[in-house]
Amino acid sequence: MSELRKDPVINRWVITLDDKTFTPHPDSEFIHGLSEHEPACPFCPGNEDKTPHTITEKKDTSGAWSIRVIPNNNPYLKVETPLQRKSIGIFDYVTGMGANEVIIETPKHNLDIDTMPLNAVADVIKTYADRINDLKNDTRLEYVLIFKNRGKRAGGHIEHAHSQLMALPVIPKKVQEEVDSAEAYFKLKKHCVYCDLVANEIQMKDRVVVENASFLCVTPFASRLPFEMWIIPKRHDSHFGNINNDEIQGLSEILKDSLRRMNKALSFPAYNYIIHTSPQKAGSLEHYHWHVEIVPRIKSLAGFEWGSGFYINPTLPEETAGYLRSL
């Protein structure tokens, strides 16, 4: 039995199956038997000279760093590059101006978000918000994307827990689409589609993975990939940089818990998470609502998905959520 489901925000169709024969990709290679300190790891304490300079860091009570933010070793974009735009024929270019930073989330080589202490996760989230807000001072930057690639299938090539930040002089297409689609919904209905999504999911219950005072984690109705999860704040705000202290605490709890359930269900898969937030100069938008999307990379994308933006998901989001709730 298959059906087609439309994402209520961006109108993307997904074929949803209930395929009991679906087999996920095996574990990430980054998990088992790691030690707390790995002498050859460039992100472990003592090897700071193997990375570029520190942009900012947090220290623990002993004075050692607990989080370090550094430029990418081989950055795709550089703030030193002058911002220039040109066209040749019908083709538009912009110089490679921007920033590409790495957030080393913990000094301990064998931890990830799900196993780090709660206050350490809160510091990671606070660091994300601080970087986004700090980069508003560079008015050439239009968008800041924060994401995590964990495991090689997810594009992560260093096992020490880290996230990345890309600050861009343009707005990525999918971001603009998401903001535009949410705006179209708002014009029609006069309320935010993500606020409606939270209300619908709390009422319907069957796609809720976990909930706390300030956040909801759901398997989205039109999940593109098995075990996709969205964490949505209950308070409407378009910009992640406006997260408050209660929300930092709430997001830390629900992110840890969601990843712990995912790791228990799928035995430590490669995964990505991405913070979806409004453009840097957009101000406060009544139609857009920041959130976090988590995607375990347990299924390859084929030509069909690539060519059409039309996904085939072998698992039912309601069954996935029920299973994740039970763990």
Place this chain on the structure above:
Amino acid sequence: MSELRKDPVINRWVITLDDKTFTPHPDSEFIHGLSEHEPACPFCPGNEDKTPHTITEKKDTSGAWSIRVIPNNNPYLKVETPLQRKSIGIFDYVTGMGANEVIIETPKHNLDIDTMPLNAVADVIKTYADRINDLKNDTRLEYVLIFKNRGKRAGGHIEHAHSQLMALPVIPKKVQEEVDSAEAYFKLKKHCVYCDLVANEIQMKDRVVVENASFLCVTPFASRLPFEMWIIPKRHDSHFGNINNDEIQGLSEILKDSLRRMNKALSFPAYNYIIHTSPQKAGSLEHYHWHVEIVPRIKSLAGFEWGSGFYINPTLPEETAGYLRSL
């Protein structure tokens, strides 16, 4: 040295690098030492009873089939399913009505498009057009997507050369976006963006891989992945089903030649190709222009690409085209 490039059709930004250290994924697993007939292969002659019934076939002069079209063994969508649409809360569903067919391109297990005789490739292309046109009789179907997944990294799990067809009761999001973006360009400029693209590329020369009387193959200006190629017809037409006999011949030649060059450059990579065409009921559109996109799957997609639709391509399209021209 990096730059940001915008695709002139759909306004997608790509970071283009000139990274001499980029290493492609290794060969597809589907290439070396295959025999002409593989007794265990469900797509080889003699094993027709291991697949569903034949929808249509072409025969050679001896009466044996040279191309077979069959339903997918485990179809995602079925024409027998009644088409029903419903909503619950803010969520829209459609029943799994549609078609999911497999085009077995050749009886010979060890051939692919690049090594098949030219007239056999022409028959494959004619079969694609015939299926698209035949499916217009089912007015519930809004879109027909034809694509090829070759090699496991591209989502292809059977090594015998085949393509797939998905006939859908909805229009995929990326298709609608491409058509809408081309329409916005037409409204502004009063000419087709793809016609302009062909004219610009022929004049600029440096991204042309190969050209014949009716088609141009280019590495697109804002290529998302290394060695991406687009084959664009010189005659404006929005619908692939309107391809004429000269164009079937021309497309067969340039598709064979482009894939041969790709295989020589990359040693038989996993790849996808996808026919981009207008929706089934759209009629003749002056703003849209059908074409074929070829994507070797020699680089993984990371969370950054997934989350933002913003790609990082380590190779320069101009260098890639120069190299492909030289082969």
